[in-house]
Amino acid sequence: MPAPELPTRAGTMRERNLALVLAEIARRQPVTRARLAESTGLTKTTVAAQVAVLERLRLVEGAQPVREGSRGRPGAPISLARGPVAALGLEVNGHYLAACVVDPTGAVRLRDTVAGDNRGRDPGETLAALGALARRLTALGADIGLDVVGTAVALPGVRIGDRVNAPNLGWDAVPAAALLAGALPDQRLGLVVDNEANLGALGELRYGAGQGAGSYLYLSGETGIGAGLVVDGDLFRGAHGAAGELGHVVVDPDGPACGCGGAGCLEQYAGLDAVMRAAGVPTAAGTPARVGGPGDDPAATSASRVAELLDRLGREDRQARLAVERAGRGLGIALIGAVNLLDPDTVVLGGVHARLADHLIPPIEAALARGGGRLRGRVPTVRASALGSESAVRGAAATVLARVFADPLAIG
Amino acid sequence: MPAPELPTRAGTMRERNLALVLAEIARRQPVTRARLAESTGLTKTTVAAQVAVLERLRLVEGAQPVREGSRGRPGAPISLARGPVAALGLEVNGHYLAACVVDPTGAVRLRDTVAGDNRGRDPGETLAALGALARRLTALGADIGLDVVGTAVALPGVRIGDRVNAPNLGWDAVPAAALLAGALPDQRLGLVVDNEANLGALGELRYGAGQGAGSYLYLSGETGIGAGLVVDGDLFRGAHGAAGELGHVVVDPDGPACGCGGAGCLEQYAGLDAVMRAAGVPTAAGTPARVGGPGDDPAATSASRVAELLDRLGREDRQARLAVERAGRGLGIALIGAVNLLDPDTVVLGGVHARLADHLIPPIEAALARGGGRLRGRVPTVRASALGSESAVRGAAATVLARVFADPLAIG
DNA sequence: GCATTAAGTCCAGACAATGGATTAAAGTCG
DNA sequence: CGACTTTAATCCATTGTCTGGACTTAATGC
Numbered sequence: 097m098p099a100p101e102l103p104t105r106a107g108t109m110r111e112r113n114l115a116l117v118l119a120e121i122a123r124r125q126p127v128t129r130a131r132l133a134e135s136t137g138l139t140k141t142t143v144a145a146q147v148a149v150l151e152r153l154r155l156v157e158g159a160q161p162v163r164e165g166s167r168g169r170p171g172a173p174i175s176l177a178r179g180p181v182a183a184l185g186l187e188v189n190g191h192y193l194a195a196c197v198v199d200p201t202g203a204v205r206l207r208d209t210v211a212g213d214n215r216g217r218d219p220g221e222t223l224a225a226l227g228a229l230a231r232r233l234t235a236l237g238a239d240i241g242l243d244v245v246g247t248a249v250a251l252p253g254v255r256i257g258d259r260v261n262a263p264n265l266g267w268d269a270v271p272a273a274a275l276l277a278g279a280l281p282d283q284r285l286g287l288v289v290d291n292e293a294n295l296g297a298l299g300e301l302r303y304g305a306g307q308g309a310g311s312y313l314y315l316s317g318e319t320g321i322g323a324g325l326v327v328d329g330d331l332f333r334g335a336h337g338a339a340g341e342l343g344h345v346v347v348d349p350d351g352p353a354c355g356c357g358g359a360g361c362l363e364q365y366a367g368l369d370a371v372m373r374a375a376g377v378p379t380a381a382g383t384p385a386r387v388g389g390p391g392d393d394p395a396a397t398s399a400s401r402v403a404e405l406l407d408r409l410g411r412e413d414r415q416a417r418l419a420v421e422r423a424g425r426g427l428g429i430a431l432i433g434a435v436n437l438l439d440p441d442t443v444v445l446g447g448v449h450a451r452l453a454d455h456l457i458p459p460i461e462a463a464l465a466r467g468g469g470r471l472r473g474r475v476p477t478v479r480a481s482a483l484g485s486e487s488a489v490r491g492a493a494a495t496v497l498a499r500v501f502a503d504p505l506a507i508g
Numbered sequence: 509m510p511a512p513e514l515p516t517r518a519g520t521m522r523e524r525n526l527a528l529v530l531a532e533i534a535r536r537q538p539v540t541r542a543r544l545a546e547s548t549g550l551t552k553t554t555v556a557a558q559v560a561v562l563e564r565l566r567l568v569e570g571a572q573p574v575r576e577g578s579r580g581r582p583g584a585p586i587s588l589a590r591g592p593v594a595a596l597g598l599e600v601n602g603h604y605l606a607a608c609v610v611d612p613t614g615a616v617r618l619r620d621t622v623a624g625d626n627r628g629r630d631p632g633e634t635l636a637a638l639g640a641l642a643r644r645l646t647a648l649g650a651d652i653g654l655d656v657v658g659t660a661v662a663l664p665g666v667r668i669g670d671r672v673n674a675p676n677l678g679w680d681a682v683p684a685a686a687l688l689a690g691a692l693p694d695q696r697l698g699l700v701v702d703n704e705a706n707l708g709a710l711g712e713l714r715y716g717a718g719q720g721a722g723s724y725l726y727l728s729g730e731t732g733i734g735a736g737l738v739v740d741g742d743l744f745r746g747a748h749g750a751a752g753e754l755g756h757v758v759v760d761p762d763g764p765a766c767g768c769g770g771a772g773c774l775e776q777y778a779g780l781d782a783v784m785r786a787a788g789v790p791t792a793a794g795t796p797a798r799v800g801g802p803g804d805d806p807a808a809t810s811a812s813r814v815a816e817l818l819d820r821l822g823r824e825d826r827q828a829r830l831a832v833e834r835a836g837r838g839l840g841i842a843l844i845g846a847v848n849l850l851d852p853d854t855v856v857l858g859g860v861h862a863r864l865a866d867h868l869i870p871p872i873e874a875a876l877a878r879g880g881g882r883l884r885g886r887v888p889t890v891r892a893s894a895l896g897s898e899s900a901v902r903g904a905a906a907t908v909l910a911r912v913f914a915d916p917l918a919i920g
Numbered sequence: 921g922c923a924t925t926a927a928g929t930c931c932a933g934a935c936a937a938t939g940g941a942t943t944a945a946a947g948t949c950g
Numbered sequence: 951c952g953a954c955t956t957t958a959a960t961c962c963a964t965t966g967t968c969t970g971g972a973c974t975t976a977a978t979g980c
Contacts, residue, residue, distance in 0.1 A: 130928075168926030
């Protein structure tokens with residue numbers, strides 16, 4: 097039933113209107129109180145009171161008086177503040193750890209990456225290294241007047257209860273939130289743990305290829321392939337937050353066996369390892385991660401293999417071309433299913449697939465044109481991610497910001 | 509952004525609390541004001557006021573004083589009223605028109621069906637016949653003190669804007685809402701037009717196999733195959749309400765061509781026509797629909813063909829067995845994809861698939877056990893619909909009720 | 921310099937909630 | 951059988967938030 101579970105009282109009303117005013121400031125900044133009153137439908141009195149609260153929370157601040165119109169008393173424009181409130185986004189990937197700190201405007205104020213192979217590494221060790229990275233960035237943030245109020249972390253896996261399964265990291269039922277929380281500095285909001293595809297989708301939504309698209313499906317292509325669906329600016333998480341496992345959609349029931357127990361899963365056609373194997377690009381020797389160790393080339397192993405593949409494609413290497421075509425066909429078939437089930441306007445290729453987009457998009461679009469839209473009268477457009485490998489960290493930070501925006505008083 | 513679009517005022521607060529109290533009465537009826545105050549978190553004063561409003565709307569009424577506990581003044585129990593407020597559910601199917609009237613408790617007070625082949629029939633004629641059925645039931649309802657406040661209609665197609673595409677009815681861009689609205693009696697709430705799989709899912713949720721299941725995927729198997737996903741009691745509609753087209757998920761890229769332009773779609777394996785063709789059950793001569801004509805056997809053609817198929821299966825007819833096994837395998841493959849993308853707890857087979865459930869569930873479960881849950885640690889259970897061919901009409905009526913419950917003042 | 925226009929603030933009033941006091945209706949116990 | 955206890959329901963003063971009209975402030979234009 098679509099009925100609220102909690103009683104609505106005067107305080108609830110105020111909270112909701114506060115969030116409404118803040119959202120409107122974010123959308124139209126810089127904007128005067130008078131304009132806010134018009135566009136929200138609240139009275140000038142109420143808007144002024146809410147803006148005062150948001151100023152006290154340091155989420156908004158007065159902007160330069162912009163001469164905008166004609167006569168009359170000029171308004172005092174309000175904009176999102178560039179601090180001190182800040183959000184921390186984290187990401188664990190097979191080949192690197194990443195972090196970024198963003199201010200309320202969404203601008204990235206700090207970013208850092210630690211390269212190294214996290215596959216098969218002890219989860220506690222990986223998360224300790226991530227915690228160290230988080231503390232370092234939080235301290236750097238404090239130096240430039242940023243106060244991190246909350247953190248979200250993107251993982252290439254599925255959360256079940258408070259445990260995380262991430263087969264491509266070798267994680268099985270890892271209590272990631274508990275392990276990481278101990279390694280993070282104190283914060284006013286709780287830690288959010290979510291899938292990299294889900295958070296990547298949110299990152300693209302706010303800062304990348306998803307802006308303006310009403311709804312879209314974001315593909316996170318690495319060793320595994322995840323999908324995050326955004327409908328009307330909201331993430332669809334499925335029943336238990338484990339939706340979007342596109343990698344194990346069946347592309348060909350007579351296809352090769354997959355580690356999941358099935359056969360012909362998309363991952364066996366379009367996953368990073370499968371593509372590299374089919375293309376004959378040799379496996380780089382895994383460089384074990386060293387905590388705080390001197391600079392490995394960020395994401396070296398994976399990135400250089402992709403570069404090698406792109407190079408071969410440029411040289412019209414037959415095996416490379418066939419491998420990518422095979423991946424494109426597989427993605428097309430899987431996406432026909434996904435589009436029929438989820439009905440997005442746009443499909444965004446992220447992760448490694450973004451770098452291969454020029455080669456993948458034609459076969460995908462061909463498949464979708466045949467089978468993925470005849471009924472609904474339109475075929476979704478396919479495009480590459482705009483944020484590249486940053487989608488997930490950016491999305492993680494955006495998630496924290498979204499929480500602040502939904503309930504600004506929580507940081508006070 | 510998860511920010512509200514409209515300002516929250518005192519009236520909004522009252523509306524939400526009214527819906528909260530009504531939902532709580534529906535969940536716990538019969539229940540006293542004191543209990544409602546406890547479980548909603550509102551004060552007794554507020555609950556009493558809200559209950560008075562609901563009584564004035566004739567949505568709830570006093571029940572028999574139930575001796576329930578110990579000492580003290582006994583409370584006056586409140587229950588959902590059995591009238592006069594009522595909702596009308598309608599359905600257009602390839603083989604019949606159906607309607608039912610339910611009271612606020614969800615009990616079916618009236619039902620009726622008109623058999624006949626609606627495939628290829630002029631949409632205006634079909635909808636006029638449906639309108640006549642609706643008026644007849646509304647009038648019968650008035651005789652027993654029921655006042656129909658709103659209607660929803662289930663169609664085997666996809667709505668695009670205010671037009672409906674229903675390939676299996678031969679409908680192309682039919683303005684169904686506009687055509688039907690003219691044929692319906694006046695009502696206080698608007699007409700809802702939705703997909704039969706979506707509404708079937710809601711029907712099962714409230715009255716059938718979905719009760720208690722946190723989230724589940726309902727399959728509507730007729731000529732086409734649709735799917736409706738319910739998560740936490742809410743229907744997932746996709747971006748434009750066109751999600752759930754399971755019938756055109758690709759089961760085998762080298763499979764037979766499909767009318768949608770693709771190849772190897774599930775519909776070619778597990779759709780009613782495909783199964784019958786594979787099983788060698790002859791096509792019954794289509795009996796054209798006659799408006800108000802004397803009783804055809806309800807849903808005759810389709811039902812008798814299914815009976816014939818079941819009969820052959822009982823006699824261990826090899827061709828029939830192979831046809832159903834093929835359908836089961838196809839469903840299994842498609843459902844691996846759907847389960848990975850949508851993450852339901854339960855899969856409910858509806859429509860024709862419900863009648864074939866004994867033969868379909870084993871191969872489906874086998875497929876899901878292999879590929880549809882290893883990652884998330886559990887495999888969804890598969891079961892047959894409890895409402896059979898009534899899911900969609902019941903769900904349609906339930907949708908209207910849900911609107912009343914979400915905003916009770918709308919019927920005042 | 922004064923009229924005009926628009927932004928922002930002030931304040932009484934409305935509305936729906938809260939919470940404590942009161943009344944009502946049963947059982948329990950002497 | 952009547953006083954006491956217990957629980958339900960109502961009454962009423964208070965509180966918090968929004969509304970809407972009146973007022974003040976700050977600019978432009980003649």
